[in-house]
Amino acid sequence: MLEDDRKAIKECLYVINHIFEYTEGITDLEDLINDSKTYDAVLMNFLVLGESSSKLSTELRDKMPKTDWRAIKGFRNFIAHQYFGVDENILWSALHFHLPQLKQDFENILAQHS
DSSP: OOHHHHHHHHHHHHHHHHHHHHHTTOOSHHHHHHOHHHHHHHHHHHHHHHHHHTTSOHHHHHTOTTSOHHHHHHHHHHHHHOGGGOOHHHHHHIIIIIHHHHHHHHHHHHHHTO
8 A cells, every 4th residue: 555545544534533523422413503613623524534535546546436536525625615505414424324434444444454
């Protein structure tokens, strides 16, 4: 594995872990929306996740074919440019359905190449 890929994966995992830490105890979308500091922190970390994941090599991305890299980058761009237009349901879905799998995939790749 390229050292740049290892570094980018670690950045992604750092951000994902922060998102999970910040949202621990938040049980529904309404709670997230009403907690403006957490909401802002989660969005900021999704921005960073989009940036960090864009640093991954094509070779590494090809090892994760189920990951929608375009959607990750697109979500980052949408947050950055349409902050007040973010669809909270998409955010909630990303948080609870996509992020856990992405974390697991990154952890598996690091374990395979350690």
